[in-house]
Amino acid sequence: MNNPSYQNNVIGFLDDATDKVSKRIGGFPILGTISQMKHYIEYYRIESLFIAMPSATSERVSQIIKDSHEYNIEVKILNQSEDLLSEYDVKKNIRPITIADILGRTEIHLDNDEIKRLVQGESVLVTGAAGSIGSELCRQILKYNPKRLVMIDINENGLYQLQNELGFDQKSGKIDSSIELVCLILSICDKHEINKAFREFKPVIIFHAAAHKHVPFMEDTPAEAIKNNIFGTNNLIKSAKEFKVKTFVSISTDKAVNPTNVMGATKRFIEKMIQSMTGHSETKFVAVRFGNVLGSNGSVVPLFTRQIENGGPVTVTHRDMVRYFMTIPEAVSLVLQAATFGHGGELFVLDMGEPVKIYDLATKMIRLAGFEPQRDIKIEITGLRPGEKLFEELLMSEEGLRPTDNELIFVAKPLDVDEAEVQSDLELLKKSLDKETTRSEVIELLKQVVDTYQPEE
CATH class of the missing domain: 3.40.50.720 (NAD(P)-binding Rossmann-like Domain)
Structure with missing residues (x-):
C-alpha cells in the first residue's frame, strides 16, 4: 500500500x-x-x-x-x-x-463435504445457465469437480459470455481441466431436444433455474408464462423420470406465496408439481424458495445503478414497499446445500434475513455513489405496477417450518398434493392453450389450478 x-x-x-x-x-x-x-x-x-x-x-x-x-x-x-x-x-x-457489502451476510456455514459427495464425478445439468442464479450455480458447482457440466439457455449472448468466462478459468487452472463443459442453446419447451440432451449427456443432477421472471411482461402474456414456466418444467420432470436422474432441484420464489401475479402463480403450480412427486419416483424432486437476490438481471439494484449514473431520478414504486434480499452467491450456496438434504417432494425455504424497504435501498445506493438523496439525485414514487405487492411472504398460512442441519434452510410442512390432480390440471391448461384464448380466460384458468392465486382486479 x-x-x-x-x-x-x-x-x-x-x-x-x-x-x-x-x-x-x-x-x-x-x-x-x-x-x-x-x-x-x-x-x-x-x-x-x-x-x-x-x-x-x-x-x-x-x-x-x-x-x-x-x-x-x-x-x-x-x-x-x-x-x-x-x-x-x-x-x-x-x-x-457495493450494496451487497451493506445488505449481504458474510457468515454462511456449509457442509462442503456433503455438497462434494453430491456433485463430484457426476454429470450435472443447469437450465437457465446464462441467468444470474444459473450462472452462479455453474461457478459454484465447478468448485466441487463434477465430471461434466451441461449448461442450457435460450440466451445465446449470455451463454456465450459464460462459456468464455469458464473456458478462461479452465485454461488458467482455476477450474479442473478434466471437467467437460457443454453449452447448449436450447428451450426447455422443446421436449424432443431436452430428451436428446438427457440421452447424450446423462445428467445425474438437475438444477432448474430457467423461467420467465418479469412480473409485468407475464401479466401481459399469461399464456406464454404457462407455456414456458409450467410446461417447460413438466418437460424436464418427464425427462428426469425417464432417464432416472438422481436429484432434481427447482428454483422457486417468494412470489409463489399467495400470488397476486401470473409469474408467481406459475411458480406456485411448479411447487405443487414438485410436492406431488413424493414417493412416486426414483428421482428426488425438491424445490427451493427464496426472495430477491441483489444484482440479478432485471432487478432493482442494476436499475437504480443506471438511474444514479444518469443523474436520476431513481424510481421507487411505493415508499413503503418491502422486499427480502440475499446476495446471489449466498442464495446459490444454500441451494446447493438444500439439494443434499432432499429425500423427495420437499419445499425448502431460505432464511432471507430482515426485510428491506426499497426506498431505503435507493437512499443507501445514492449515498454509496457519493450523492445526497433528494438534493443531488431525486427519488420519484411511481406507483405500484399490476400484480405487485407491498410485502412479499415466504410462507402460506397452512405451511409451517421445521429446521434442517443448516440454520438458514428450513423445510415447509408437507402439503397433501395429489399427483393425479396435478396431471388433471396440466391437461386442463394444455387444452386451453391449444386453442385461442383471451387473457382473462387464461387468468380464470390459473385461478382454478392455483387456489391461492388472487389477481388484482
Whole structure:
C-alpha cells in the first residue's frame, strides 16, 4: 500500500482488538480501535479508507461507511486482510463498496463435504445457465469437480459470455481441466431436444433455474408464462423420470406465496408439481424458495445503478414497499446445500434475513455513489405496477417450518398434493392453450389450478 506508484501516504491501522493497539504492521502503527475512527479521520485529515475485515457483518460495514461519508472520504474494500502484506499487486484486490457489502451476510456455514459427495464425478445439468442464479450455480458447482457440466439457455449472448468466462478459468487452472463443459442453446419447451440432451449427456443432477421472471411482461402474456414456466418444467420432470436422474432441484420464489401475479402463480403450480412427486419416483424432486437476490438481471439494484449514473431520478414504486434480499452467491450456496438434504417432494425455504424497504435501498445506493438523496439525485414514487405487492411472504398460512442441519434452510410442512390432480390440471391448461384464448380466460384458468392465486382486479 505504501508503494510510491500507488501515490498513497499510509498513516496506520485501526483494529477492534485493544491489545494490538500501539503495535506495528509492516512498519506502520495500529493507532487505535475502529470506534475511534472519526477522531483519526479528523486528526490526520484522512482522504481514503480501506476496509480489510472479511468476517465483519454487513451492519458493521454499513456503519463504517456511514461514518466515513460524513467526512466525504473514499472508502474501498480489500478482499482479504492479508493482502496488506502481500508481495502481489494490492490493486487487484481492492474494489469499490457495493450494496451487497451493506445488505449481504458474510457468515454462511456449509457442509462442503456433503455438497462434494453430491456433485463430484457426476454429470450435472443447469437450465437457465446464462441467468444470474444459473450462472452462479455453474461457478459454484465447478468448485466441487463434477465430471461434466451441461449448461442450457435460450440466451445465446449470455451463454456465450459464460462459456468464455469458464473456458478462461479452465485454461488458467482455476477450474479442473478434466471437467467437460457443454453449452447448449436450447428451450426447455422443446421436449424432443431436452430428451436428446438427457440421452447424450446423462445428467445425474438437475438444477432448474430457467423461467420467465418479469412480473409485468407475464401479466401481459399469461399464456406464454404457462407455456414456458409450467410446461417447460413438466418437460424436464418427464425427462428426469425417464432417464432416472438422481436429484432434481427447482428454483422457486417468494412470489409463489399467495400470488397476486401470473409469474408467481406459475411458480406456485411448479411447487405443487414438485410436492406431488413424493414417493412416486426414483428421482428426488425438491424445490427451493427464496426472495430477491441483489444484482440479478432485471432487478432493482442494476436499475437504480443506471438511474444514479444518469443523474436520476431513481424510481421507487411505493415508499413503503418491502422486499427480502440475499446476495446471489449466498442464495446459490444454500441451494446447493438444500439439494443434499432432499429425500423427495420437499419445499425448502431460505432464511432471507430482515426485510428491506426499497426506498431505503435507493437512499443507501445514492449515498454509496457519493450523492445526497433528494438534493443531488431525486427519488420519484411511481406507483405500484399490476400484480405487485407491498410485502412479499415466504410462507402460506397452512405451511409451517421445521429446521434442517443448516440454520438458514428450513423445510415447509408437507402439503397433501395429489399427483393425479396435478396431471388433471396440466391437461386442463394444455387444452386451453391449444386453442385461442383471451387473457382473462387464461387468468380464470390459473385461478382454478392455483387456489391461492388472487389477481388484482
